[in-house]
Amino acid sequence: MTQTGRPVWLTVLLLGLCAVLILIFILLGNWQIRRLAWKTDLIEQVESRAYGDPVPVPAEFDPDAHSYLRVTVTGRFDMEKQVLVKAVTGLGPGYWVMVPLLTGREAIWINRGFVPADERDSDGWVAPAIPVTGLLRPTEPEGTLLERNDAVDGRWVSRDVQALSQTVGLSVTAPFFIDADPSGGASAWPRGGLTQLGFRNTHLSYALTWYAMAALLFGAVTCLGLGWLRRT
Incomplete structure (x- = not known):
């Protein structure tokens, strides 16, 4: 038993759960960093393909190479x-x-x-x-x-x-x-040229949020752990 009446095993269990959460937050941040790289590459590809001069349709369509x-x-x-x-x-x-x-x-x-x-x-x-x-x-x-x-x-x-x-x-x-592409006047139907070419890229902010949560939880656990060691 600890001085506060809490079983030692319960304290260790709580610290272990916090450690698992910290690991999960870090992994989520790493995943967002990978998504950031993917989204940045997608935006660059769209800009290079969609705004160039038109070319003939490829003989073999590759979604990764030919989309947009x-x-x-x-x-x-x-x-x-x-x-x-x-x-x-x-x-x-x-x-x-x-x-x-x-x-x-x-x-x-x-x-x-x-x-x-x-x-x-x-x-x-x-x-x-x-x-x-x-x-x-x-x-x-x-x-x-x-x-x-x-x-x-x-x-x-x-x-x-x-x-x-x-x-x-x-x-x-x-x-x-x-x-x-659009054909006819500005008020003509059907209205072409409405392909969504802008992509939200918020992965960096999400990654920083996950890393911040991991850091805050690590700091809280460290303080609690040091306090527990002093009391024991």
Whole structure:
């Protein structure tokens, strides 16, 4: 027993739990540092790819090497296979307008842009531009964290190009889609060029927070431990 009546084993257990927490805080800080490196690299890649001159679509798509690459491609739009995908943008809730572009070699799904719910009637839309210029984006399989695509009911919440092609009867489909640049006037629908290119990078502040918590807890445990040793 200690002088305060607390069993020695309980004191040792509490100190051990604090040591485990300190280790966890340090590991979380290290993880945030790794995320910081990843996010910094992503931002640099997006800036180097998205704002350059358009290039032809790569023969073999590599998501790590080609995501957000500015490309140009020509073909024929199959407007009868157009699909609306649920979206929320800075312009509010609405839909992405997805249309397959038939290139002769494969079908490439083109995200023509965003339309609000009250503009989903295509009669008032601007005609699609050929050739298509825009940013390569990897497919978004299955759905989102909160919702799943439902091909039977025609409810789409993510741009899953393989599922879209299967639903409309397309065979050879590229494993990516293209976010098309704006076409038409500033008030035209669909509104292209809304790809999110800004990424929040708060990993350094999170890392410093975890390290600070580890340091504070270590300081508190050290003071308590020294006090306990003096009393014993």
